[in-house]
Amino acid sequence: MKKRLIWILLASILSLAIISLLVHKGPDGFIKTIGNIVSFLEDDDDYSSLKVHFIDVGQGDAILIQSDDSHILIDAGERHASDTLIGYLKDNGVTKLDYVIGTHPHSDHIGGLANVINNFQIGKIIMSNAVSTSKTFEELLDTIADNNLKITKPIIGTEYTIGNASFIIIAPNESDYKNLNDYSVGIKLVHKENTFVFTGDAETNSENEMLQNGIDLKADVFKLAHHGSSTSNSDDFLNALDPHICIISAKKDNSYGHPHVEIMKAMKDRDIHLYRTDEQSTIILESDGVTIKSNKEPYKINDKDLIRSKP
Ligand SMILES: [Zn+2]
Incomplete structure (x- = not known):
């Protein structure tokens, strides 16, 4: 025994x-x-994360995408928020922006862009052929010229590589629009199995064109267009993307009533994990290529969000 x-x-x-x-x-x-037992990481040289920062710049958009040591900036908010934006980029180790996308000439998107260009090394600037006579837009064009930079026009289907990810141009599909928002440059960002769609302030008209251009729009993440306006984010478009995460970039109590009640209802009905810069400040999503984590809990849609506050 x-x-x-x-x-x-x-x-x-x-x-x-x-x-x-x-x-x-x-x-x-x-x-x-050790030995020939399955390894989780050792053989995966591709392992790297992609971070997408939806920076709180008040009413407007400013989105930083980090992949390895490469960076994309989509829009730069209003000019008065540019010190905040530039400070945020520097705090996150940005010295060079490989791609800068100015979605369309409205000041809540390109207002801070001239200051950004003057503060960082810039690779390609992608802007559509929308024109505006605003002082902000003309000063931006002057700054681009003064820095010996050239504007790259968005061509549908063109693919760009960025670190461990890539993006493809999905909008605009036409060259002449009545509404400046429809000139918005749209991209689909792909990081292994994770996909993100950004369409600036593109309205339903441009969304319908994206639905017809033959590019697969299925996405894990959608930055809701036009700050959550009901003139964008149509049911058909949401059906095609079928996102499980959406982000609204807006200012609290803005005069446009963004985000609109219809869109908040759609988010609730579709059980989408929603994040809002107006309620939760800067949102950071991190993708490992398969799963997406965020720095905040999803926003809880309440009764107040579903009642129209303006006539
Ligand atoms: Zn806007």
């Missing part, structure tokens, strides 16, 4: 020793293995 107990003890000690030889914890906290 005693002999059997000793054997069991010896066997247990031996097993523990073998296990500790085979498995050790890597410095990054993930379990790594």
Whole structure:
């Protein structure tokens, strides 16, 4: 009987020793293995995360995409918010913006862009052929010229690589619109299995064109167009994207009533994880290529969001 107990003890000690030889914890906290036992990380040289920051710039859009050491900036908010934006970019280690996308010439999108261009090294600037006679827009064109930069026009289907990700141009599909919002440059960003769609302030008219251009629009994340306006984000468009995460970039109590009740209802009906810069300030999403994490809990849609506050 005693002999059997000793054997069991010896066997247990031996097993523990073998296990500790085979498995050790890597410095990054993930379990790594020795020998030909399955490894979670060692053979995955592609492992890297992609971060998308929806920066709180009040009423407007400013979105930073970080992939490895490469950066994209989509819009730059109003000029008065540009110090905040530039500080945020510097705090996040940005020295160069590989791509800058000015979706369309409204000041809540390109107002801060001239200051951004003067503060960072700039790769490509992508802007549609929309024109505006506003002082803000003319000053932006002057700043681009003064910095010896050229504007790259968005061509549907053109693909750009950025770090470990890529993006494809999905809008605008025409060159002449009545509404300046419809000139918005739209992109679909792909990071392995995760996809994100950004369409600036594109209205239903441009959304319908995107639905017809043959590009698969299915997306995990959609930055709701035009700050959550009901003149964008149509049912057909939401059906095609079928996102499970949406973001609204707007200012609290803005004079436009953004986000509109219809869109808040659509978010609730579709059980979408919604995030709002007006209620939750800057939102950061991080993709490992398969799953997406965020720095905040999803916004809880309440009764007040579903009642029209303006006639
Ligand atoms: Zn806007």
